[in-house]
Amino acid sequence: MGLPPERGGGYDVVAKAKAGRFAILEQFLEDGITYMFGNPGTVEQGFLDALGEYPQLRYITALQETIAVAMADGYARATQRPTLVQLHSGVGLGNGVGMMYQAKRGGAPLVVIAGESGVRYDSMDAQMAADLVSIAKPVTKWSTRVVDPTSTLRVLRKAIKIAATPPTGPVFVALPMDVLDADCTEEVRPTSFPDTRVAPTADAVSRAAALLANAARPLVIMGDGVAFSGGQTELTRVAELLGAAVWGANSSEVNIDSDHPLFRGQLGHMFGEHSKSVTAEADAVLIVGTYVFPEVFPVLDGAFAPDARIVHVDLDAYEIAKNHPVDIGLVADPKTTLGLLADELERILGPAERQAAEQRLTGLEQQKRKELETAHAQDREHEGDVPMHPSTFMAELARQVPEDVVVFDEALTASPELTLHLPPRLPGHYFSTRGGSLGVGFPGAIGLKLALPDKTVVGFSGDGGAMYTIQAMWTAARHGIGAKFVVCNNRSYQLLKLNVQQYWRERDVSEHGFPGSFDLGQPELRFDELARGMGVPATRVESPDEVAPAISEALETDGPYLIDLVVHQEVPQHDEDAANRRPVAGTRAHS
Numbered sequence: 197m198g199l200p201p202e203r204g205g206g207y208d209v210v211a212k213a214k215a216g217r218f219a220i221l222e223q224f225l226e227d228g229i230t231y232m233f234g235n236p237g238t239v240e241q242g243f244l245d246a247l248g249e250y251p252q253l254r255y256i257t258a259l260q261e262t263i264a265v266a267m268a269d270g271y272a273r274a275t276q277r278p279t280l281v282q283l284h285s286g287v288g289l290g291n292g293v294g295m296m297y298q299a300k301r302g303g304a305p306l307v308v309i310a311g312e313s314g315v316r317y318d319s320m321d322a323q324m325a326a327d328l329v330s331i332a333k334p335v336t337k338w339s340t341r342v343v344d345p346t347s348t349l350r351v352l353r354k355a356i357k358i359a360a361t362p363p364t365g366p367v368f369v370a371l372p373m374d375v376l377d378a379d380c381t382e383e384v385r386p387t388s389f390p391d392t393r394v395a396p397t398a399d400a401v402s403r404a405a406a407l408l409a410n411a412a413r414p415l416v417i418m419g420d421g422v423a424f425s426g427g428q429t430e431l432t433r434v435a436e437l438l439g440a441a442v443w444g445a446n447s448s449e450v451n452i453d454s455d456h457p458l459f460r461g462q463l464g465h466m467f468g469e470h471s472k473s474v475t476a477e478a479d480a481v482l483i484v485g486t487y488v489f490p491e492v493f494p495v496l497d498g499a500f501a502p503d504a505r506i507v508h509v510d511l512d513a514y515e516i517a518k519n520h521p522v523d524i525g526l527v528a529d530p531k532t533t534l535g536l537l538a539d540e541l542e543r544i545l546g547p548a549e550r551q552a553a554e555q556r557l558t559g560l561e562q563q564k565r566k567e568l569e570t571a572h573a574q575d576r577e578h579e580g581d582v583p584m585h586p587s588t589f590m591a592e593l594a595r596q597v598p599e600d601v602v603v604f605d606e607a608l609t610a611s612p613e614l615t616l617h618l619p620p621r622l623p624g625h626y627f628s629t630r631g632g633s634l635g636v637g638f639p640g641a642i643g644l645k646l647a648l649p650d651k652t653v654v655g656f657s658g659d660g661g662a663m664y665t666i667q668a669m670w671t672a673a674r675h676g677i678g679a680k681f682v683v684c685n686n687r688s689y690q691l692l693k694l695n696v697q698q699y700w701r702e703r704d705v706s707e708h709g710f711p712g713s714f715d716l717g718q719p720e721l722r723f724d725e726l727a728r729g730m731g732v733p734a735t736r737v738e739s740p741d742e743v744a745p746a747i748s749e750a751l752e753t754d755g756p757y758l759i760d761l762v763v764h765q766e767v768p769q770h771d772e773d774a775a776n777r778r779p780v781a782g783t784r785a786h787s
Contacts, residue, residue, distance in 0.1 A: 213379040216348045217243035220376065221250050222384045223349050227356055229280050229307075230254060231646060233268040235261050237284025239324070239373050240311035244282075256646070256675055259667040261288045263639045265295035265306065266665060270604060270636075270643025272304040273449070273627055276424065278360045283310040286326030289368075296335040298631030299366045301490070302448065303420065305359040306366035307352075308332070314374035315343055332368035341370035345378035353387040362392045363512035364424070392511055395536065396528045404482075404524050405540035407505040410549055411480030414440035414556075417463070419486020420630075421510055422451040427531030428623050431484065432456060433538040437545060439553030440482070441560060443474055446490040448630040454619040457561035466695060468495035475499050483508040483522075485530045487515040492632075494519070509533045571616055582739050583764040586610035586684060590617040592743045593682075596751060598652055600625060602644055606637025607656040608691050610684040610763065614656060625651075635664025638681050642672055645679040652680070652751065659685040659716055659723070666726055672756035673731030680750045681727075681758040686765040687717035693767045710767075723760035734758040 220243060224232070233256045236244050247255055258264035261283045272279035283289045289310050299306050310328055317325070332339040338358045342351050348371075355367040396404075408414060416435050422428060428451060435442050435458045442452055444462045452459050464470030468491045475481065481504055488508075489499065499520055500506060506522040508515075509530055516525035526533055545553075578585035586607070594617040605628040607614045620626030627644065629636050641655025657665075662683045672679060692714050700707060727734035737746045737759055750757040 213381050215242075215246075216345055216376040216378060216380040217246045218249065219349055219380040219382065219384065220352060220371070221246055221253060223352050224280055225250060225252055226384050227278065227353075227387050229278060231256055231268075231271065232280045232282055233258060233264040233271070233643075234282030235259065235264055235284055235288060236282075237288055237311060239285050239313050240282060240371075242373055242376055243311075243371070256671065258639070258671050260665075261291035262295050262635060263665050263668045263671065265292045265299065265308070266633075266636045266639035267643040267646075267668070267671070268306050269295060269299050269302070269304045270627065270640035271647045272299075272306055272643070273302070273640075274602075274624065274644050274647035276305070278305045278307050278356045281306050281308045283308060285310055285312060285324045286328055286331065287324060289326075289328055289331050293331065293335055294633045295636065296332070296366050296368075298629075298633035298636060300335050300337070301446075301631035303362075303364045303424070304366060305364040307356055307359050308336070308366055308368045309371055310368070311376075312341075312370055312372040315372045316374055328370040329368070335366065336368045337363075337365040339368040342372065342375050345375050345380050346382065348375065348380055349382040349384060353385075356387045357389055360387075360389055362421075362424070363514075393529045393532055394511070394527065395532045396509075396526045398536075400524065400526055401533070401536045401540050404507045404526065405537055405544055407507055407523055408438060408480050408482060409541060409544055411438065411440075411478075411505070412552070413478050414438040414480045415475065415478035415482070416440045416442040416458075417445050417475070417481060417483045417486065417488065418442060418451045419444065419446040419484070420449050420451065421485020421512075421530050422534075423449040423485075423623060425485070425511075425529050425531035426623070427485070427529075427534050428452055430531055430534035430538060432458075434482070434534050434541065436557065437538060437541045437550075437553060438480075438482075439556030439560075441474075441556075444486075445471070445483075445488060446486045446630060448628040450620045450623045450626050451485065453621045454615065455621055457557060457564050460560070460564075463489065464491055466492050467698060468493055468499070471495070472499055476501050478504055480505045481507070483510075484534065485510060487512070487518065488520060568616075571612075575613070575616070580740055581764065583762055584738075584740060584743075586613040586761075586763050587617065588740050589682075589737070589743050589747075589761055589763075590614050593654070593747055594618050596744075596747050597654065600651060602648055602651045602653045603627070604637055604641040604644055604653070604655040605629065606635075606640070606658065606661050607682075607684050608658045608661070609686070609694070610656070610658070634661040637661055637665075639665050639668040639671070641679040641681065642668055642677050645677050653678075654680045654682060656682045656684060658690070659683055659687060659721055660689045662723060663716075663721065666723070667730070669727045669732040669756065669758065670730040676755060678753075678755045681732075681756065683723045683758065683760050685721070685723065685760055685762050687715070687720070687762075688765050689714045689716065690765060690767060697767070717765075723758060727758040727760075732756045732758050734760060736760040736762065738762045
């Protein structure tokens with residue numbers, strides 16, 4: 197049997213043989229991992245018991261594995277560091293798969309571990325036996341199992357490196373109990389990470405700039421690879437030099453100031469035809485830090501004009517030209533490449549190209565101003581409505597929160613109102629759901645608050661999404677995590693209503709009643725009562741006069757607080773103009 201670790205000193209070397217369950221915890225600490233998000237289970241009990249010897253590594257208890265993964269996802273997005281998740285064997289891994297898919301789509305560097313009863317039991321097909329590696333493989337960058345005590349730490353370091361190396365994403369390691377109970381003599385040493393600030397050649401930059409420089413209808417499609425590389429300033433500079441409209445695709449963070457005149461909003465996340473109405477108009481396209489296209493029903497061809505010139509920049513070579521051909525593909529760091537591209541454009545752009553770019557910028561600025569004025573005017577038409585329009589709450593929230601508020605946005609159909617009144621402007625202060633997994637809003641906000649303890653953090657969710665992970669309130673109360681939570685409660689799966697309307701239109705089906713399964717009002721869900729039952733103060737807001745006091749109380753409360761915001765559930769009937777209307781700049785298109 198291995199011995200517990202000696203107290204005092206660092207963990208740079210395992211001085212003598214000790215059980216692997218202690219060694220793995222020292223390895224995590226050596227790599228600066230100080231939180232483990234998880235839900236405990238029997239086959240993990242050995243190393244969870246060993247956690248008592250390492251108070252530096254804090255265990256954040258979730259009541260269900262989905263919540264553990266989603267909290268870790270939020271924490272990893274805020275810190276951009278490998279983040280540890282512990283799941284329970286096959287059943288727990290199964291619970292976490294949906295959120296692991298979200299992490300993979302979004303590139304969150306999660307290190308997911310799960311225990312097993314032991315290698316010695318492989319032939320027994322016993323209770324809870326499962327092929328964990330195969331279960332995790334579709335939703336991870338790498339999935340493996342430790343089978344030899346002499347390679348435990350080597351495997352973990354490899355997993356941590358893979359998770360944190362672009363394209364970042366989740367990895368999975370199965371840890372059999374008998375392997376972790378065996379002596380481990382490996383050294384604990386920091387994981388080595390490669391430097392991926394890869395720059396393209398000067399010739400490649402020159403060719404890319406030449407393709408884009410004289411465009412009459414330039415377009416930039418950006419994603420979270422820009423934020424990951426810290427390339428927001430460089431992206432803005434390139435867009436301004438080109439006078440190019442900027443649209444997001446898999447853009448769930450601040451990749452450009454949403455108030456910038458060139459930012460037009462998000463491409464469709466559901467139907468490719470909505471994106472095509474934008475992308476097919478361009479004669480030159482710069483795609484940077486994203487894949488094309490992250491829609492549920494993408495177009496199979498014709499996404500770009502036949503003669504359009506396409507430049508794609510990303511650190512993930514797999515995504516470049518995966519679905520649509522490009523003229524130049526650069527496997528390179530977005531920030532570095534955008535900076536070089538801007539310098540080259542400065543050098544080659546002539547007076548005529550600069551004047552045309554300025555005219556495009558001015559035109560888009562005027563268009564955006566009109567759109568925002570229209571949106572605010574439409575909001576004012578709903579003042580005093582009961583049930584409330586979401587804008588009533590969002591406008592008051594914007595008046596009360598600090599300028600550097602951090603938002604996790606899973607408001608979905610209320611997201612346009614949220615981002616209209618609280619436009620995402622500061623890098624690292626806005627995160628929205630990605631990957632299609634419901635329920636990430638509340639646990640994601642908990643992860644953000646742990647990563648940014650000095651910031652005001654507000655997490656939004658719809659009523660449908662909130663019911664996936666409402667148990668996160670218990671975790672917030674237990675660990676004293678002072679995030680604030682808002683349920684946009686329209687008593688339905690409203691996004692499904694909007695989507696089925698599109699389905700009806702495509703198949704020439706007349707409007708009729710929505711499927712009964714889309715309704716969440718019978719019986720009524722009381723999120724305020726659910727939160728209070730798990731130790732989180734809460735209030736229900738049903739009328740405009742209750743909004744300001746509720747927000748004040750939430751912000752003044754030292755700890756978590758939930759607002760159950762009852763909003764209208766009206767869905768507009770089919771309007772051809774409304775169906776094809778582009779989103780207000782700064783908001784998400786709800787296709």
